[in-house]
Amino acid sequence: MIISNTQTIPGKTIVDFHGVVSGSTVRAKHIGRDIMAGLKNLVGGELKGYTELLEESRQEALRRMILQAEDRGANAVVNVRFATSSVAQGAAELFAYGSAVTVE
């Protein structure tokens, strides 16, 4: 599966379209991580536990998007976008979407 956030896959031609594919996951912060992050929140700087959590979640969202593209018989996803939104206290949604295509 070839993934890009450009309109086409450089060096290849799009021969078929399979519509919009997306993947998302909602994750809540782990209580232990939240306590640590609460301390870090006083000192400021990077909240490493959260960075890792969101990083893992984004990979999961991407993976789900790719599975959907595979189901539709695509071999590439172009114009991929990411979005993060706070849906509730202590929870975030990671969302990835793009256009599934067949390239040659």
Next chain:
Amino acid sequence: MEIILQVAVPAVLFVATYFSGRAMEARHDRLLSAGEDRNEDMIVMTIEDYPSEWQVERVNVVIGSVVVSHDYYRRVVGVLRKVVGGRLKVYEPLLARARREALLRMMNNARAQGFHHVVNVRLETARLANSRRDGTGTAGVEVVAYGTALELAA
């Protein structure tokens, strides 16, 4: 006793995080500059088009992200500043460093996969909600940098 706790603890935190924040900022600046120097040969563009003579062999999406939060001192100053409005100067450096960090991580990820060119780079900022309903608890800002990495024919 209670008065001491209510006044002294915030006062100590205020002063301590002013200095620790400054020290961390200086250290992070050095680390960022060193990282950016190591990636000097990396070509990163926000435009999608690339020179037509580039022969692209392989592409992949590369991502870099970071979650940051302000320290106690900056948050207090920010709250006070909001009374009169205007430029919240204390909030600016952290966001600037977070963007540099996200871009740097994206470049490092690209390099780890053997790429030296990244096009169509996007930077996004998302606020993470407070972890408790009353508006207290941890809140942070996430910065994500992503783009399409290209491997060119030798």
